[in-house]
Amino acid sequence: MYKRMPSRDHSAVVDVEESSEQRGCGNYKSFMVAFFPACLVVSTCLGGALIGSLFSGWIADGFGRRRAFQLCALPMIIGASTSATTKSLAGMLIGRFLVGTGMGLGPPVAALYVTEVSPASVRGTYGSFIQIATCLGLMAALLIGIPVKEIAGWWRICFWISTIPAGFLAFAMMFCAESPHWLYKQGRSADAEAEFERLLGGSPVKYAMVELSKLDRGDEADTVKLSELLYGRHFRVVYIGATLFALQQLSGINAVFYFSSSVFKSAGVPSDIANVLIGVANLSGSIIAMLLMDKLGRKVLLLWSFFGMTISMVLQVAAANTYVSGSGSLYLWLSVGGMLMFVLTFALGAGPVPGLLLPEIFPSRIRAKAMAFCMSVHWVINFFVGLLFLRLLEQLGPQLLYSIFASVCMTAVIFVKKNVMETKGKSLQEIEIALLPQG
Incomplete structure (x- = not known):
């Protein structure tokens, strides 16, 4: 739910600045007292996600994929409970x-686990469930949060409710299989079988x-160093x-999720309908991706996804131009339709494919640590896009900023075309041998 906060914060800035001219600076000061702690709470959550992501590889390799899932649920339960009961800013910061x-630890572990336990023929389909579950979670969070404006203290109930899926995850993983790839890597061949x-x-x-025996599992005592990931x-x-x-996060998707309410509001669409x-749209695209992932392949979906995002941002540029020229109805169709x-x-691709593709192309020995490193890049850019988007929008204007996003998406098309290999239907061992020839 933190993804919606910047949008509401921005709207509040406009309202307060307009009213302060009429009612004096008292409201402005009180707004600042509330605004900056709110930004601090969101930033603290993203900072925790970065820390969790950085350590996810070492936790997944040290405790196993199944135990790592349970460990990621623990800080979520404690943090949500702390946020629900706290009466101070410090307590809220600790909770968030x-x-x-937990948010940072969960996604890379989920990607690892699904990739390593799924048969090659349906690995893309199963991996797409992660994106679908994310969409359903966001929609459920929005629905649960609706009574916040009408019921005092409902936000505390929201935090308590969020402990339920985390607790269910920790419990359900007790009955799930451990990754055979991790077990083999630990020298436990019988358990892997x-x-x-x-x-x-x-x-x-x-x-x-x-297939597992074709690969060198390495010395279990030999740890993967960061230097191995950066060169060699x-x-x-x-x-x-x-x-x-990086391209996924710089494409403009966070700007869309963070500030979609403001864009729809400017087009006359109520925020509830916009959400x-x-x-x-997010759920529909995810379902289509699930159906096509093991038919068309990862690379094809990535290419068409980034190309479609390029066209969409071009529509946003056109919408910004029509807004300046005063064509209201055309702006509505271009801005809302483009978004x-x-x-x-x-x-369709840029969202679900990277989390599925990367565990497939990373060799078994570095898979967990490499995922941790790449997901950390995701969270760092996520933070800076959220922090700088409004400032860039004010300095550059929507036409130029959306043009930059379109250029990033087109750059992604070229990058995928030149560098990404197709992994559809291939075993993890076949992919590893293809990318890192043995011998």
Whole structure:
């Protein structure tokens, strides 16, 4: 829900600045007292996400994928409970930091786990469930938060409700299989075979174990250093992964999610309807991506996704021009249509594919740490886009800023075309051998 806060904050800035001329600076000062702590709370959450993401690789490798899931639920439960009961800013900051830590730890572990336990033929479909679950979670959070304006203290109930899915995750993972890839990497071949039997059953087990044996699992005592990810033979795949996440975040998607309410409001669309439209577009694109991921492939979806986002941002530029010229009805169609098209095309590929593709292309030995590094890039850029978007919008204007976003999306098309390999239907071992030839 923090993703909606900057949008409301921005609207509040405008309202207060307009009214302060009439009622004096008292309201302005009181607004600042509330505004900056609110920004601090959001930033603290993102800071926690960065910390959680940075350590996710070491936790996933040290405790296993299943235990890492349970560990990510722990700070979420404690943090949400702290936020629900606190009566001070310090308590809220601690609670949001802990929640952010769990948020940062969860996505890379989820991507690792789904990639390593899924059969190659349906790995893309199963990986798409992560994006769909995210969409449903955001929509549920918006619905749960509706009574906030009418019921005093409802925000505390919202925090308590958020502990339920985290607790369910920790409980449900007790009954899930551990990643055979992680078990084999730890030298526990018998356990890996048993988990393959549990996941696949029958004859595929022997084939899966033969595939695992083709790769050098390395010395279990030999830890992966950050320097291995930044240069040497692993540099290329880490560079591809980090760049994909950077392009994803710089494409303008965070600007859309953060400030969509303001854009729709300027077009005369109520914020509640705007949130519903954005949610439906996001969910629809995610479902289509799930159906096509193992048919068309990751690379094709990425290419068409970024290209569609480019066209959408061009529509936003056109909308900004029509707004200046005073064509209200045309602005409504171009701005709202372009924004919904952007969210839809983002959900088709740029949203779900990087989290699925990267665990596929990273070698087993560095997979968890490389995911942690690349997801950290995601959170850092996420923070700065949210921090700087309004300032850039004021300094550059919507035409130039949206043109920059369009250029980033087109750059992403070129980058994907030149650097990303197709992984559809290939085993993780086949992908690793193709990218890092052994011998």
